[in-house]
Amino acid sequence: MHDTLTAQRPSAASMSAPAIVKPLPAASRFILQGSAAVMAAAAAALALPDTKLACRASAHGERAILWLGPYERLVIGGEAEGAELTRLLAAALVDLPHSLVEVTDRQIAFEVTGPHAAELLNSACPLDLDLSQFPVGMCTRTILAKAEIVLWRTAPETFRLEVWRSFSAYVVGLLEEAGRA
Amino acid sequence: MLLITCPYCGPRPELEFAYGGQAHIARPQQPADLNDDAWAEHLYMRDNAKGAHAERWRHTHGCARFFNAVRDTGSDRILATYETGTPRPAAGDLVGGAA
Secondary structure, rough: HHHHHHHHOOOOOHHHOOOOEEEEEEEEEEEEEHHHHHHHHHHHHHHOOOOOOOEEEEEEEEEEEEOOOOOOOEEEEEEEHHHHHHHHHHHHHOOEEEEEEEOOOOEEEEEEOOOOOHHHHOOOOOOOOOOOOOOOOOEEEEEEEEEEEEEEEEEOEEEEEEEEHHHHHHHHHHHHHHHHH | OOOOEEEEEEEEEEHOOOOOOOOOOOOOOOOOHHOOOHHHHHHOOOOOOOEEEEEEOOOOOOOOOOOEEEEEEOOOOEEEEEEEEOOOOOOHHHHOOOO
């Protein structure tokens, strides 16, 4: 899916280079819902720091936990790690009421990177993406024009976008159009 | 664009929010005991305040939580936001004092 998408669209954004939009490798994904105790146990099971602060991600290697809401996290792992993550989380949360849903194939990840990455995203996203307001490590669900996305700043000039699969062509096309001007 | 302060996420653009009607409307404990008028009162009758109005909002494209806001219906200023289940702030605790 990713490869055909890029192949069809030799990125205009990358040619004029205000920022480069490219698909990221496949990953496994889960939505975890539950109390603070659930979140603490899940973070410990994945050997990641707990995400207690609102709109912050904790990540190490391919694994990441993204704060989406006070009782909701997005858990990301490597493509081959899905079964392992399920096993780890299920074992750690066996005594705690929670909901763990695999959403691996629901969404695709893109990386937007470059000195004008924030500007490019701001063409369709109303959030304040200044480094002081949206620092590295901040993540949130938000909107990009008409598509809901999860936006995560992984470096000062790099963002990761989690886009629902059926919105991906729309989002990429929109960003390419915005980068052309 | 309005900025609305989500109690969980902080100030965010209004495009991320959805309106949820008047706040602090308690569902009757025994709906079957109500006559039609009382039930209609609960279902349909809402305040139409000019000035401070407590209402539910949902941060749909953010943390997805419902919360309550006091909004001035005249100026559209959000005077306070607070978590669902907590009491409405006193007039003196609103932005700019009593509205």
